[in-house]
Amino acid sequence: MAKRDYYNDPTAPKANSLVPAVAAVVRDEVGRVLMIRRMxxxxxxxxGGTQDIGETVVQAVVRETQEETGLIIEVTGLVGIYSDPRHVIAYDDGEVRQEFAICFRARPLAGEPRTSSESKEVLWVDPAQLGALNIHPSVRIRIDHGLEDRPKPFYW
Structure with a gap:
């Protein structure tokens, strides 16, 4: 399903949907961040991705990470809750979803990185190299918050 992200765009369509989603800032033993390149x-x-009925948000982020990367993770903390109404995603079926994502910190436990039907590339990235990647601004905010040593989770 085709989609278009709008962030802080006055021409964005009005949201008509809100779906719980999860993401993980997974860091390895040398501090690199697990990234995917989306299909x-x-x-x-x-x-990350959407939470399914019958699972917790932690179960959802573990499942989504394994599906997209091949890695099994352990959640170690909460980065924040992101619900900015200025970020909407328009799908070609008419759904316009307001952002609602819970982002966690995590570490890898097992598995080998591999691609999936949702990820054309899976890679470990040194934080200093993140600027070279094409990352949506809303995702970059989550990454930056995940790399900071914040005393409390972010919420917006």
Whole structure:
């Protein structure tokens, strides 16, 4: 399903949907960040996706990360809750989703990086190299917050 991200864009369509989503800032033992390059928009992103009925948000982020990257993770903390109404995603079926994402910190436990039907590339990125990647601004905010040593989770 085709989609278009709008962030802080006055021409964006009005949201008509709100769906819980999760993402993970997964860091390895040397501090690199796990990133995927998405199939649907060719942008680099954190692994994650929507929560299914019958699962917790932690179960959702573990499942989504494994599906998209092949890695099993352990959630170690909460980065923040992102619900900015200025960020909407318009789908070709008429759904216009307001952002609602819960982002976690995590570490890898097992598995080998591999691509999936949702990820054309899976890679570990040194934080100093993130600027070279094409990352949506809303995702970059989550990454930056995940790399900071914040005493409390972000919420907006």
């Amino acid at each position: 649907d928009n060719d942008l680099y992103a954190l692994p």
